[in-house]
Amino acid sequence: MIVTDLFWAQPVSLDLLRSFPKVLIIDCTYKTNRYRLPLLEIVGVTSTDMSFFVAFAYLQFERIDNYVWVLTTLRSLLDGISIPEVIVTDRELALMNAIDRVFSTSRHLLCRWHISRNVLAKCKKMFKSKEEWDKFISLWNFLVLSSTELEYNEHLARLLTDFDTYPEAVQYVSQSWLIPYFTTNRAESAHAKLKRQLGSNQINFECSWTKIHSLFELQHVDIKASFEKSLTIVQHQFKPSHFRELRGNISITALDHVLAESKRANDVGIDALVCGCVVRRTHGLPCTHEIADYIRQGRPIPLDSINPHWRTLELEILHKLGEIADPQSSFLIEPDVKPNPRGKGHKKIDVSTYRDPCAFELVQSGHDSHSPMGTQIPTQDSVKVHKKRPAKEQPYIRLIEDVDADGNCGFRAIAGLMGLTKAEWVQVRRDLLQELHTHIDHYTHLYGSHDRIKELTHILSYFEPNPGYHRWMIMPDMGHLIASCYNVVFMLRGHPVPPIATNWCKFRHFCAAGYDTAYSRRIEHFKEVIHSGVATRETFDCINLDE
Structure with a gap:
């Protein structure tokens, strides 16, 4: 068989x-x-x-x-x-x-x-100019990232009004994607x-x-x-009394959602209409007006207000386990190996698991029905040029991620380091955009203005290849988002450390006082390796903090 x-x-x-x-x-x-x-x-x-x-x-x-x-x-x-x-x-x-x-x-x-990739594949060729397409896809991204029904309806109305001269594109996104809900x-x-x-x-x-x-x-x-991390580690931001019943009883992920809602409590109050209750409906977690009411009453947020999904921090073990068949004793026969559809001319067997380009990638590469003949799609086998690093740096280099220099290189590098494929730079942009808007009050205070939030939103809300320089990853502002979103720091013992951002000094938690002194030697070593005057517009010299 x-x-x-x-x-x-x-x-x-x-x-x-x-x-x-x-x-x-x-x-x-x-x-x-x-x-x-x-x-x-x-x-x-x-x-x-x-x-x-x-x-x-x-x-x-x-x-x-x-x-x-x-x-x-x-x-x-x-x-x-x-x-x-x-x-x-x-x-x-x-x-x-x-x-x-x-x-x-x-x-x-x-x-x-998948929806966004299909919109790209189907709709881009309908637009007469790149400017019109950029405007459409930007508004589409704002629409799908809407956090409330009201915001969604506002973006939808604007999309329908601004692009009524492109009825095919509007009809496609409306009938194919906007009627179903997506995630x-x-x-x-x-x-x-x-x-x-x-x-x-x-x-x-x-x-x-x-x-x-x-x-x-x-x-x-x-x-x-x-699970163990959620059960045992208490982060300083969860120490206020209204988190008392939740600490160690729900996941840190759920605590982060509740914390974000609690930061709006002073502005929203106990008005459910203003609150919108999105987190309650979508996550089964207390929303802002509920938390405001608990704080007003002097009560901690009750554990039973949390959906059981977030309270599960252990596994239920099954007692009945299926037997695993020994392949050598099985009566089943393997299926035939399917021939290579490209014919006999290819002697070398391609063992790569990398999938073939799909429709949206053909469009991104300019290799669609409107492209000139002979357009080539870049592949993972494309020749890449590795710049030789200075000799002083080489002992500290453990890995080189040589990503495509297409304007999304910073996001590709983060994707590779976080265990994604480099092609998943779009997901990194989405993650950082969500991080920015989930904690928007925090970042407004950090960056100093709403205008900076708008600028970063504009940069991150672009999900196509070859963006202009005004859509590139910028440092150090993006660094704050990356560190907070992925909550990972890679630091090897004895390796040099770049100068510390001034915003760290302004906004660090009191428990981190003195951390800068611990890394002063490594910062000096960094300057010896790279350049004695190395700095950014947001760095300071740890050695001279008290001067």
Whole structure:
């Protein structure tokens, strides 16, 4: 019997699904195996905002029947597990129909990342000039990033009014995307992590299982560590008395959301209409007017006001585990290896797991129906020039991320360092834009004006290649967003450290007093290695702080 479709889930994945059944993200990825079969990934989300693999399925075809079989198999494993409340996909019609059949009570959302890529692929060629297209896509991005229904309606009305001379574009986004509601994407990050683990597109089922099993184990360790962090670490911003019942009982991710809402309490008060209650509806967490009321009464925010999803910081262990078949003793036969569609002229086997360009990338590269013949699409094999670094720097260089110099290079570098693919620079822009607007009061105080917030929003709200210099990543202002958004600092023992930003001195927490002195020698060493006069408009010399 030849294998046509193959589904598997690890016991630890079902443990995670039992604890976090509310949301599933489902999407196919390609170039992962020698049989050229699509690999369907099913991904969940923990209370600490980490993605986890629920199950995988190799599919012979991407048809309704194949998807129905996968989802029915998954549902058969949900013995005692709640049916997912939300399922997120791209606009794969066969998958959408299968979800309606198998999980008819689940709410189906469309992925915002895939929507934006489709808008680019379909609409850009409809515009007469680059200026008009830039204006349209900028307004579209503001629309999809709206935080309230009122803001959404205002942006939508403006889009319909400003672009009534482009009825095809307006009709496409309205009928294809704006009627369904959409969310952000996690599937692409999961695809990237999986492909790094697989390493080649020429592996068989047995090798796939082994590599993915290792990925499951590493993922489980990381998730348990995130639980432990939420249970044991109390950050200074959560020490006020109204967080008393929440500390150590809900995830730090949830605490961050509640903290952001609490900062609006003085301005909003207990007026629910002004509050909007977006976080209560979308996250199941106390919104601003609720928090203001608790503070007014002198009460801590009660734990039972938090949705159980955010209070789950351990796994429910399944007692009944499925047996894993020995490939050597199985009666199943591997499917045939599909021939290379490019013909016999290519002797070298391409083992890359990097997917082929899709429609929006062809448009971004200028290689669409309106492009000149012979336009080349840059590939990962493109020749790159590495500039030789000064000899004094070389002992401290552990890794060089040589990203494409297309105006998004800073965002590509961050994507690579955070474990994403360099092609996921769009996600970094979105992350930083969300960080800026989630904590807008904080950053307005930090940067000194609303105008600076608007400038940074303008820079980050551009999701196409080759932006002009006015859309580039700028430092040090972007550095504050990156550090706060990703909450990661890479610092190796003995390595030189650049001069410290003056804004750190202005806005640091009192508990960080004296940190500058600890790094004074390393800052001086940095100046010895690079240049004695190295500085930025926002740096100071730690040695001369008291002068």
